[in-house]
Amino acid sequence: MRFKLKPIAKGLLFCWIMTLYSCENESPxxxxxxxxxxxxxxxxxxxxxxxxxxxxxxxxxxxxxxxxxxxxxxxxxxxxxxxxxxxxxxxxxxxxxxxxxxxxxxxxxxxxxxxxxxxxxxxxxxxxxxxxxxxxxxxxxxxxxxxxxxxxxxxxxxxxxxxxxxxxxxxxxxxxxxxxxxxxxxxxxxxxxGNYSTCSNWVWYPDNTTSGGNLPPGYMPGISGPLYPNGLPPVDPCIAALRTNGIVTNQGFINARAAVVAASADGHEHSITLGGTASSSSPYTQSVMNNGGTNGVAVNESLQGAFAAIHNHPNNSALSSGDIYAAVTLNTKNAAFTTSFIITGGQTYAIVVNNLPNAKNFVNNYPPDLSPNYPPEFPNVIFDQIDFINSQIGNSIDSKTASISSVLDKYNAGITLMKLESNGKFNRIKIVKNADGSYSSVPCQ
Known part of the structure; x- marks a missing residue:
């Protein structure tokens, strides 16, 4: 049985300016x-x-x-x-x-x-x-x-x-x-x-894409950095998994992940932010590694072209509510920052915000419970449902991740959880309850 500290305060006034779950004071x-x-x-x-x-x-x-x-x-x-x-x-x-x-x-x-x-x-x-x-x-x-x-x-x-x-x-x-x-x-x-005339004979071609003119919908190319009015268009979770597969084969990701894994030997959390274009074949840029404590680490948000971050859980714990809320905060502040990778238990998981408006609605409707000296936790109505599914399918990292994913799906939260499998590809984590009370995984077709 998992126990939750009852909240002393909760509300919308929370911040993760440069950290996964600890607040910092804003400048005057x-x-x-x-x-x-x-x-x-x-x-x-x-x-x-x-x-x-x-x-x-x-x-x-x-x-x-x-x-x-x-x-x-x-x-x-x-x-x-x-x-x-x-x-x-x-x-x-x-x-x-x-x-x-x-x-x-x-x-x-x-x-x-x-x-x-x-x-x-x-x-x-x-x-x-x-x-x-x-x-x-x-x-x-x-x-x-x-x-x-x-x-x-x-x-x-x-x-x-x-x-x-x-x-x-x-x-x-x-x-x-x-x-x-x-x-x-x-x-x-x-x-x-003077008089109105027409000009309909011009055409344009993106001059900064390596994919033969293929562009993510809504992306404004030719401009330094990501420009997405109203955030990225919603992406189907299975398509999001395919796109994430492309990230893990990039040498920049491989190097950053290896560096975080090596640093995790000290029992603390460490984080590296990736920059550039997620679909690029050139190695991603990366921030200097941030070193945290046993339960938290700052995320570098100032790296030019930041779109993802990698951090570890030294105690081999599952993805946390703080990770979920932080992912939405990062994406809200930077439309291109859609992905958070978590290394825990020898495995790599990903949180991808694939529908930012839905994710923001989820956070607004179910803000975290905040307690002094503790990371944010899901409010009771969400926490209890996740806890119940855990009681049915077990408390492994995979089971806990599946439980969180199931409840996020129920509330159409616009957040997809994934795991990097042994074949080197990310698998979307989704489970459904069967008529006999058991649960089954639902793979992408």
């Missing part, structure tokens, strides 16, 4: 505002000193720095600022004149401290869209936005153009399956002086 609000203002000022100064060759700037009347917003683009520093075009200037992405357009500039600072700048074009029939709404930006287009999002790089080629319906990606716009350059022979892309 005043310091955050000062830091934000400095970051935006630096982007403004960079623009004034460098004069990038973006086509839209030729027709820009005002760069509205008063409505600039600071974004966290997968651990990269980003600033989005609206622009206002000169009089008698119109813009177009499609032929339908009922659409209106708002533009902004996006500045993303790379590790060398150099800004990459892009022109974002929002094209929609929604008359309420305006450049002064700071709650609307490239990382948060909301659930009502319908129309197009198009992005032009500083070389004036198209990095991305996609169609969105009710805030969800619904398909690429003018996308070419083969390498091609943007055509500007018939009309100038975006900007039309």
């Amino acid at each position: 609000a005043t310091n955050e505002i000062i830091s934000k203002d400095k970051t935006i000022s630096k982007a403004k100064e960079w623009l004034e000193n460098n004069k990038p060759n973006l086509e839209a700037l030729e027709y820009t009347q005002t760069v509205d720095w008063n409505n600039a917003v600071l974004l966290n683009n997968g651990g990269e520093e980003a600033v989005e600022v609206p622009i206002v075009l000169k009089n008698n200037i119109s813009t177009n992405v499609i032929e339908d004149q009922d659409y209106k357009t708002c533009m902004s500039l996006l500045f993303i600072k790379n590790v060398a401290g150099v800004y990459n700048v892009f022109n974002i074009v929002y094209t929609t029939k929604n008359e309420l869209l305006n450049n002064n709404d700071k709650s609307f930006n490239i990382l948060n287009i909301g659930s009502e936005y319908s129309g197009y999002i198009t992005i032009q790089k500083s070389d004036n080629n198209i990095a991305f153009s996609g169609k969105y319906e009710n805030g969800e990606f619904s398909g690429f716009h003018n996308y070419s399956p083969k390498i091609s350059t943007t055509s500007k022979l018939v009309c100038t892309y975006y900007v039309t002086v």
